[in-house]
Amino acid sequence: MPRGSSAPTRRALIGGAAAAALARPAIGGTPPRVVVVGAGFGGATAARCLAAGGIDVTLVEASERYIACTGSNAVVAGLRGIEAQTFGYEALGRTGLRLVRATASAVDPAARRVTLGDGTALAYDRLILSPGIELRFDAVPGYDARAAEAMPHAWKAGAQTVLLARQLAAIPEGGTVVLSAPANPYRCPPGPYERASLIAHFLKTRKPRAKLILLDAKDTFSKQKLFETAWAKLYPDVLEYVPLAAGGQVSEVDPAAMVVRTDFAEVKADVACIIPPQRAGAIAAQAGCADRSGWCPIDPATFESRLVPGIHVIGDAAIAGAMPKSAFSANAQAKVCAQAVIDLLAGREPEDPRLINTCWSLVAPGYGISIAGVFRPHDGLLADVPGAGGVSPLDAPDAVRAQEAAYGESWYRTITRDVFG
Amino acid sequence: MRAPHPALALLVALVWGTGARAAETRPPPGASACTGCHAEGSAMGVLAGRSADEIAGALDAFRSGARPATLMNRIAKGFDAQESRAIAAWFAAQAPR
Numbered sequence: 001m002p003r004g005s006s007a008p009t010r011r012a013l014i015g016g017a018a019a020a021a022l023a024r025p026a027i028g029g030t031p032p033r034v035v036v037v038g039a040g041f042g043g044a045t046a047a048r049c050l051a052a053g054g055i056d057v058t059l060v061e062a063s064e065r066y067i068a069c070t071g072s073n074a075v076v077a078g079l080r081g082i083e084a085q086t087f088g089y090e091a092l093g094r095t096g097l098r099l100v101r102a103t104a105s106a107v108d109p110a111a112r113r114v115t116l117g118d119g120t121a122l123a124y125d126r127l128i129l130s131p132g133i134e135l136r137f138d139a140v141p142g143y144d145a146r147a148a149e150a151m152p153h154a155w156k157a158g159a160q161t162v163l164l165a166r167q168l169a170a171i172p173e174g175g176t177v178v179l180s181a182p183a184n185p186y187r188c189p190p191g192p193y194e195r196a197s198l199i200a201h202f203l204k205t206r207k208p209r210a211k212l213i214l215l216d217a218k219d220t221f222s223k224q225k226l227f228e229t230a231w232a233k234l235y236p237d238v239l240e241y242v243p244l245a246a247g248g249q250v251s252e253v254d255p256a257a258m259v260v261r262t263d264f265a266e267v268k269a270d271v272a273c274i275i276p277p278q279r280a281g282a283i284a285a286q287a288g289c290a291d292r293s294g295w296c297p298i299d300p301a302t303f304e305s306r307l308v309p310g311i312h313v314i315g316d317a318a319i320a321g322a323m324p325k326s327a328f329s330a331n332a333q334a335k336v337c338a339q340a341v342i343d344l345l346a347g348r349e350p351e352d353p354r355l356i357n358t359c360w361s362l363v364a365p366g367y368g369i370s371i372a373g374v375f376r377p378h379d380g381l382l383a384d385v386p387g388a389g390g391v392s393p394l395d396a397p398d399a400v401r402a403q404e405a406a407y408g409e410s411w412y413r414t415i416t417r418d419v420f421g
Numbered sequence: 422m423r424a425p426h427p428a429l430a431l432l433v434a435l436v437w438g439t440g441a442r443a444a445e446t447r448p449p450p451g452a453s454a455c456t457g458c459h460a461e462g463s464a465m466g467v468l469a470g471r472s473a474d475e476i477a478g479a480l481d482a483f484r485s486g487a488r489p490a491t492l493m494n495r496i497a498k499g500f501d502a503q504e505s506r507a508i509a510a511w512f513a514a515q516a517p518r
Contacts, residue, residue, distance in 0.1 A: 328457050335453035343447075354451035354504075356496060358458065372492050374451070374499025388499030392491065404491050410464035415457050 031056040032345040035114050035124040037104045037283055040066060042315030042330035043130030044092055044419045049338035051097040055345070058122055059092065060114065062103040066420065069188065070327040071412050072157040074362065076165050076273075077198035078206075085157055091421020107287035109308045126341050128303075129289060129296075130315045130330065131281025132156075133187050136294070139277040142253040150255035151272040154195075155187060167271045168202060174209040175270035178260045180250045181216045182277045185295065187316045187325045189222040190371065192275055194361040197227065199273075200235040201364045213267060214241045215260065216248040222324070223361060223371055223391050230363040250274065280317035287311055295319045300377035302340035302350050303333060312337050321381030322373065329357045331415060352377060354385070360408025367398075368405030449507035451500060470517030476509035477502075 032055060036047040039061035047059040066087045074080045093099050103117040107127065114122045135153055137144040143151070152164040171177065177199055181192035196214045203210045212235075221227075231239050242248040247264035253274060254260075260267045260274070279285070279294025289296045289305045296313040297306035300321060305311045314337050315330035323329050332355045340350035355375045360368050373389035375382040392404060458465045468476060482488035483497035484505075490497075500508065 328454075331457050332454040339447060339453070351447060351450060354454075354499065356451060356454035356457070356499070358492060358496070370492050372495040374496060376450075385499040388495060388497075390495050400491055407464055407491060411458050414460045414463040414465070417462075418456060418460055 032125040033058070033123060034126045034128065034341060034345075035060060035122050036128045036130065037061075037114065038130035038132060038281065038315070039063075039089060039092070039099070040130060040132055040315065040330065041068075041070075041327040041415070041419050042132075042334045043128065044089075045331050045334035046128050046130060046314060046338045046341075047097045048092060048095045048419075049335055050341065051095045053338065053342045055342065056098075058098045058100055058124075060100050060102055060104045060116065060122070061089070062101065062117075064101065065089070067157040067161070068327070068416060069155070069157040069191075070415075072154070072161045073191065073195040073198045075157075075161050076154060076168060076195060077202040078165060078169060079198065079365065082158070082162050082165075085161070087416055087420040089420070094421070104283050105286075107283065107311070109287065109310060112310060124310075125345060126310055126312065127287075128312045128314060128334075128337060128341065129281075129284050129287065129317065130313075130334070131283045131317050133278040133280065133316050133325075134282055136277045136279055139182075140250055140253060140274065142255065143274050143276055147253060147255040148274075150258070151253060151260075151269075151274045153275050154273060155191075155275050155278070164271070164273055168199065171203075171207055171210055171270050173207055175207065175211075176268065177203070177210065177212045177271045177273070178267050178269040179212060179214050179273045180248075180260065180275055181214065181218070181221070182275055183217040185319075185325065186275070186278045188359075189324050189326075190227075190359060190361045192216075193221055193223065193227045194363070195273070196239060196241075197230065197235070197361070197363040200231070200239040204235060204238050210238075210270075212239045214239060214248075215250055215262060215267075216241065216243050217250070218248075219243045219245050222359075223369055225394055226369040226391055227361075227363065229394060230367065230369070234364055234367070278316075280313070284313060284317045289313050290317075291319075293319070300380065300382045301336075301353055302344065303337040304340075312341060319381075321375070321378075322384045323355060323357055323375045323382045324359070324373075326357055326359050327415060328359060328411075329355070331419060332356055355382065358411065360404055360411060362405055362408060363401075366405050367401045368403075368408045369401070370404050370408070449504070449511055451504065452508045452511050455508070455512070467517070468512040469515040471513060473506065473509040473513035476512055477506045480505035480509065 036059045050057040068085045106115040152160045154160040154164040247262045252261040303312045314333040316325040336353040343350040358372045360370045369392045371391045374385040459468045480497045483493040
């Protein structure tokens with residue numbers, strides 16, 4: 001579809017409900033240029049919202065297809081195929097934005113220019129970075145990119161997810177799975193615990209003599225009471241949880257020997273999933289947007305970097321206060337950021353936003369739990385709106401658990417269509 | 422199910438124009454996140470084109486607990502009655518196709 005056309009495709013319409021809602025700025029002459037780096041839940045959403053708002057937008061993405069992390073724990077546990085996580089960019093290309101398949105290798109904030117891997121330079125009036133995460137292969141002794149081939153993290157979905165699923169499917173009777181969760185902050189706070197739940201479900205139903213040891217570098221986690229209550233009910237003989245206080249922090253791994261060490265124990269694993277600490281995607285640091293934490297401080301109303309004017313950071317890479325690193329958060333932040341960018345380019349004051357996050361976790365097939373939050377800027381960060389949000393009731397009947405599982409699945413279909421068409 | 426999605430052409434016509442006009446047609450705070458769940462084909466249903474009274478009434482009922490919910494009760498408490506009406510009016514103004 002040509003830019004500015006008022007004859008959108010049906011698929012563009014379906015996916016673009018929010019995009020369509022964004023207002024077109026009144027700007028004379030050439031339209032302002034926005035470059036978006038990263039076509040995940042955040043970047044793809046921002047780009048299509050900007051395109052719908054009449055902005056000249058270029059979306060830079062190295063991958064041919066997007067493989068979603070959200071929902072990928074079900075792939076690990078053999079409940080669905082990786083194809084259910086895989087999305088093309090064809091529909092995005094029909095929304096009027098320019099999709100460039102390339103790696104963004106450098107940003108020059110002073111010249112307002114992004115350089116691509118082939119040396120091409122893209123000029124921008126505003127830049128939105130949505131680079132997701134980098135795994136920190138310097139954080140756990142012994143755990144580097146090579147070790148991840150033996151002990152998959154599967155925290156970026158794709159080959160790693162399939163590898164872990166294959167390893168799990170091949171585990172011997174009476175085998176041991178070790179799963180480690182990092183300290184905060186990291187992508188998808190409840191993700192390791194959903195993964196533990198679904199691996200436990202797999203073992204319970206397929207390898208009943210096998211065990212799962214969940215080593216945690218912290219003592220508290222998202223939806224904790226809900227998970228622990230479910231584990232006690234569903235997986236009492238399968239899942240052993242070891243919090244930080246009980247020695248859950250992984251101090252070293254030996255992928256050749258398939259050994260995971262803590263300060264107190266050495267565990268021989270048949271399958272080891274090590275989820276290491278993370279930081280913002282590399283281009284964010286290259287652009288100067290990441291602070292010493294490795295993540296990117298932002299203005300909570302516009303998502304403009306606190307460190308580099310003219311660059312906005314959304315999604316997992318951003319320090320978004322109380323708002324967790326989730327696909328829903330990235331999508332919601334992208335919509336707010338895109339509107340703010342449109343407003344700023346048009347010389348209008350961006351509104352004080354309100355953002356929502358919802359997240360369902362599957363504990364077993366037909367057994368879902370959720371957390372929700374409503375957020376607004378407060379003291380320079382995104383903060384919970386008092387009285388709102390929270391988790392599913394601890395005493396909910398089975399019918400509610402089943403309904404939450406169904407809603408989680410429905411949300412996955414909806415959000416992926418909203419983002420990828 | 423209600424007709425699924427807003428007519429983009431109409432919206433573009435609505436928002437095209439002066440900066441002031443465009444500013445008026447910005448979604449009210451919180452509204453843009455709703456379509457993360459409420460879209461065509463979802464179990465949660467579509468909001469675009471529903472009446473403002475229906476949407477605002479549902480938010481009020483979720484907030485008070487009068488209407489059972491798995492999750493919307495927790496979200497509705499993030500918006501007061503006035504904010505809910507603004508969101509409702511905005512979705513109601515989007516004509517379903």
